[in-house]
Structure formats: structure tokens, C-alpha cells
Amino acid sequence: MFAQKFEYTAPKTLDEALHLLANGAKPLAGGMSLIPMMKLRLAAPEHLVDLRALKDLNYIREAGGQLHIGATASHYDIESSALLRQKCPLLTETAAAIGDVQVRNLGTIGGSVAHADPAADYPAALQALEAKFVLRSEKSERTLSAADLFVDALTTALQPGEILSEVIVPIDDTRTGTSYLKMAQPASGFAIVGVAARVRQNAGKISFVRIGVTGLSNRAYRATAAEKALEGKTGSAADIQSAAALVARGVDANSDLHASADYRKHLAVVHAARALKTALSRIA
Amino acid sequence: MNINLTINGKSYSQDVEPRLLLIHFLRDIAGLTGTHMGCETSLCGACTVELNGKAIKSCTMFAVQANGAEIVTVEGLANDGKLDPVQEAFWNEHGLQCGFCTPGMIMASKQIIDRHPSPTEEEIRHGLEGNVCRCTGYQHIVNAVKAAAAGAGK
Structure with missing residues (x-):
């Protein structure tokens, strides 16, 4: 099964990626949902921008009493993160339950959330965690709650040209x-x-x-x-x-x-x- | 688009269409037909290869996404005619019948042992969830992973 022809760019910087997305390109992360859809011709983007190439979107860190997860952190990065295991075990447990090993090695939290499959695992945990989502475009940056981000099946509040760049979850105490x-x-x-x-x-x-x-x-x-x-x-x-x-x-x-x-x-x-x-x- | 890949230690440089799947690059351009295409919908795992140390399904990745990567396929495991411990264990434990799923099973098994040098049965079965075998009923495959892990630790 071949996807329809498309142009592919692996940008060097997030700014370059956002510029391409502002001009109609579609973001590709792990591809675990998008590529099967392209092969079935349910999706036919003309231009893909590979966000996985951007190292500065792949991080998991603690700052300001919260946990910040870059959009291209893979499910495996999350399930195997010692920081998350200690401070947000709900997310590691959820990530470990997704698909299979090969899917978890490539699939990303940002891609999964932005795809908003109604049967995906993360949204349950992210709702329970009252996660916040950082959305970026060439011209703007905004932060949404889970309640505002998830709109309907396969539909989020993301606008054309906008990407989900970060997921923020709280650190719970031991009680x-x-x-x-x-x-x-x-x-x-x-x-x-x-x-x-x-x-x-x-x-x-x-x-x-x-x-x-x-x-x-x-x-x-x-x-x-x-x-x-x-x-x-x-x-x-x-x-x-x-x-x-x-x-x-x-x-x-x-x-x-x-x-x-x-x-x-x-x-x-x-x-x-x-x-x-x-x-x-x-x-x- | 021109891409450069290292497959089983050998460099490949090739102009490809962005829509070319990695598995087609491996099978049709590199001529490495050990990696099998089964379901082509990322469910069966027959096309599993190692990309920068991680098991992935090569039917669900465009070759351009692997630009600059190091890939190991089942052909890259044996050294000078000597089987890799995982291959040896699949042979000894009858971990295959028709053999179609075997290249993917072996690559997934290597990932299990890389991450869990002494895997429990639960870790082995969890690690093989992305691979389907229609002959063996999995028991011999699980035994093979156990045997490979035990042997590799010696």
C-alpha cells in the first residue's frame, strides 16, 4: 500500500517547522496513526514536516513544581522515565499499556494527543491529571486545559498551523x-x-x-x-x-x-x- | 530525496520517493528479503527491524524518516556463519514452524533481552505483543527467548 505522493521536510529548528506548518504542511511525529491512514488513503497530506527530527521537542523535565514533557517524547521514553515513574506513575503506567513495543518505540505523546483517537489511552490519564497543553504556531503560543483541548473524535482545539509542543502534568504528593x-x-x-x-x-x-x-x-x-x-x-x-x-x-x-x-x-x-x-x- | 542509511554495517545512499516505506527500501533496494511484509498495517510485526537500537515496524515508517539511521535486520545477526544466540535458541527450542514471522519475532526478542537481560515470562509475553505467529501457539517462542537470555548471560 502506497500513500499518495507528498513532499517531505525534516526541519532543523522548531521555527523552521512552524513556518512550514503555517504554509499548509502537516506535522508528522511517530507516524503510528498518520502513516496507516495515509496508506489507506484516509489522509493525503501534500507536505509532511517531520517533528521527530527536532531534538528540542524531545524532553522530560521537572520545572516549577510541574513535569514538562516535550511533544516528541515517545511512549517508551515516558514508560522508562525514572523521573515520571517517581513523580507521575499514572503516566508511565498508561504509556506502558499503549499498543506494543514497536509502536511505543516510535509513537509520541504529542502525536497521540493531537490525533485524539477516542480509544487512545493517554487522554484518560491526562484528564485525571488535569494536564495542560502548550500549543505553538509561528505567531502565537497558548496553553489549554484537557477539557478545552479534546473537542470530539479525532478533533482537538488545535488550529491549522498550530502544533502541540508540550504536555504539562502536576507532581502529586505521597498521599x-x-x-x-x-x-x-x-x-x-x-x-x-x-x-x-x-x-x-x-x-x-x-x-x-x-x-x-x-x-x-x-x-x-x-x-x-x-x-x-x-x-x-x-x-x-x-x-x-x-x-x-x-x-x-x-x-x-x-x-x-x-x-x-x-x-x-x-x-x-x-x-x-x-x-x-x-x-x-x-x-x- | 537522497537518503543515507547504514544497514547491517553497510552504507547505502539512494534517491527515493518520500512515500517509499522503509520495508520496501530494505527488500527492494538493499535486497535484504529476510525482513518480511505480513499485514502491512503495523499489527503483525513480521517487518520488525532495529533502528538506532529500537525495534520498529518497517512497514509503518517512510524510508526518508530513517535518513542517517543505523538499521539492523535479521541478516545482520549471524557473524561468520555463527548464529546469534537468539537465532540459536529459536532453532533449539522449535520457536518456529513455517518461519514467516520468525525474522520479526527474533528482532523483537532481541529488544526484550536488551532491555531485560533476565526477562520474566510476563516481560517476554508483553514484549512479544506486537508480533503475531499463526503456527506455534507462542509457547515455544517464549521458551526460546528464555533460553536465549539464559545462554547470553553465560
């Missing part, structure tokens, strides 16, 4: 436990449903809960009703169950040959309960 759990589609590894849980405990009570859900609907979202239901509780099995029961309420669930809408909602409840339980058990 926080996290977990990402998914029902993987057996062939592709994509999440039929995936739930990320982030829970903080204070004096025996749950003081903070964030739950991110992917795969269930057209965009990953935070299950705020379930979060509220668990806050202030001790985190007993009954508390978890009644909170998890709310994660899919009112959601317009997807239905396809892998899972019906009702089954997906059921999976979301079950996985939310398990992810919450695991997250609580991981509080140091």
Missing part, C-alpha cells in the same frame, strides 16, 4: 494513589474502555478524586459526578461501588462491533471501581 486500567481490544490494543483514577487521602477520608474515562464516547472526559460522590468518604467497597456507578451516567456511549453502548457503559463502571480500588491501595 496520592493512581491507576490506569483498560479493557483492550485484543488485536489493536486500543481501549474499548479505559479509566484513570487519581485519589488523595487525608486523615482517613478521601480529599481529592479525579477520574478520566476514554473509549466510552467520542472524547475522553472527567467523570465529575463520580468524583463528587467519593469525596469525603472513607473509600469503602460500597463507597467505590456507588461512585463508580456514576461514571457512565448521561454519556452518549459509542457502539461498534467490539462492544455495544450498554456493554461499554458496564465496562466503564467495572473498570472505574477496579481502578479506584487500586489507586487507593497505592497510597503510600
Whole structure:
């Protein structure tokens, strides 16, 4: 399968890349989603700008009490990062669950987020982490929340000529436990449903809960009703169950040959309960 | 576009169309047909090669993206007719039947052992998730990776 003809540029600097993108080129990162789409001719960009060639977009570092991840950090870079393992284990756990080794070696966090596949893994974790996203173009730079970035299936708030250049996630204290759990589609590894849980405990009570859900609907979202239901509780099995029961309420669930809408909602409840339980058990 | 690649230690310089996939460069231009094309949709792993030390699927990368890279294919493993320990282990443990998936399985197995010199069964199975075999039921392949890791450590 050959893609349609295109022009290819591996720019030396981010400014050069942004200039080309401002003139209609499309960014290529790991290519794990874009190249299959080009081979199937679902996408036919005329000009690709290879961002992986830019070394200055590949970093993972701590600054100002937050973690900054460059857009071209690969899933393997993230899963194997000692810094993230220690300070944001939810992200390393999520990255390790993506696709397979070969995909994780090439695929990037920026590419995955910008592609916004409704069954991708990162969006659940990034919603639960209340991540921030730095968007850059030749003329502007802005920072968006996860709630504002993910718009719909395969649709983000990115404008033409704009790239996602950095993902920013918080550093949690030791009273926080996290977990990402998914029902993987057996062939592709994509999440039929995936739930990320982030829970903080204070004096025996749950003081903070964030739950991110992917795969269930057209965009990953935070299950705020379930979060509220668990806050202030001790985190007993009954508390978890009644909170998890709310994660899919009112959601317009997807239905396809892998899972019906009702089954997906059921999976979301079950996985939310398990992810919450695991997250609580991981509080140091 | 002119690209330069090093494949199994040998340099190649070639003008290619940007849409040429790396696997076509390996098979049709370099003549290295050991790397197989299976599903061509990045699911089966038969086309796995090592690019700058990392296992990747050569059907889902354009050759131009590999400009300047060092690539190792299955042909680059044996040295002077002596099999690589992973190849030897696949032979000894019956890690193949028809052999179509084997080049990719061996390249993925090398990545497992590079990253986990004494891999657990779980690490081996996790590391082979990107490779499909329709003959062996995987058990012999897992045994081969274990044997290769044990042998390589000696």
C-alpha cells in the first residue's frame, strides 16, 4: 500500500517547522496513526514536516513544581522515565499499556494527543491529571486545559498551523494513589474502555478524586459526578461501588462491533471501581 | 530525496520517493528479503527491524524518516556463519514452524533481552505483543527467548 505522493521536510529548528506548518504542511511525529491512514488513503497530506527530527521537542523535565514533557517524547521514553515513574506513575503506567513495543518505540505523546483517537489511552490519564497543553504556531503560543483541548473524535482545539509542543502534568504528593486500567481490544490494543483514577487521602477520608474515562464516547472526559460522590468518604467497597456507578451516567456511549453502548457503559463502571480500588491501595 | 542509511554495517545512499516505506527500501533496494511484509498495517510485526537500537515496524515508517539511521535486520545477526544466540535458541527450542514471522519475532526478542537481560515470562509475553505467529501457539517462542537470555548471560 502506497500513500499518495507528498513532499517531505525534516526541519532543523522548531521555527523552521512552524513556518512550514503555517504554509499548509502537516506535522508528522511517530507516524503510528498518520502513516496507516495515509496508506489507506484516509489522509493525503501534500507536505509532511517531520517533528521527530527536532531534538528540542524531545524532553522530560521537572520545572516549577510541574513535569514538562516535550511533544516528541515517545511512549517508551515516558514508560522508562525514572523521573515520571517517581513523580507521575499514572503516566508511565498508561504509556506502558499503549499498543506494543514497536509502536511505543516510535509513537509520541504529542502525536497521540493531537490525533485524539477516542480509544487512545493517554487522554484518560491526562484528564485525571488535569494536564495542560502548550500549543505553538509561528505567531502565537497558548496553553489549554484537557477539557478545552479534546473537542470530539479525532478533533482537538488545535488550529491549522498550530502544533502541540508540550504536555504539562502536576507532581502529586505521597498521599496520592493512581491507576490506569483498560479493557483492550485484543488485536489493536486500543481501549474499548479505559479509566484513570487519581485519589488523595487525608486523615482517613478521601480529599481529592479525579477520574478520566476514554473509549466510552467520542472524547475522553472527567467523570465529575463520580468524583463528587467519593469525596469525603472513607473509600469503602460500597463507597467505590456507588461512585463508580456514576461514571457512565448521561454519556452518549459509542457502539461498534467490539462492544455495544450498554456493554461499554458496564465496562466503564467495572473498570472505574477496579481502578479506584487500586489507586487507593497505592497510597503510600 | 537522497537518503543515507547504514544497514547491517553497510552504507547505502539512494534517491527515493518520500512515500517509499522503509520495508520496501530494505527488500527492494538493499535486497535484504529476510525482513518480511505480513499485514502491512503495523499489527503483525513480521517487518520488525532495529533502528538506532529500537525495534520498529518497517512497514509503518517512510524510508526518508530513517535518513542517517543505523538499521539492523535479521541478516545482520549471524557473524561468520555463527548464529546469534537468539537465532540459536529459536532453532533449539522449535520457536518456529513455517518461519514467516520468525525474522520479526527474533528482532523483537532481541529488544526484550536488551532491555531485560533476565526477562520474566510476563516481560517476554508483553514484549512479544506486537508480533503475531499463526503456527506455534507462542509457547515455544517464549521458551526460546528464555533460553536465549539464559545462554547470553553465560
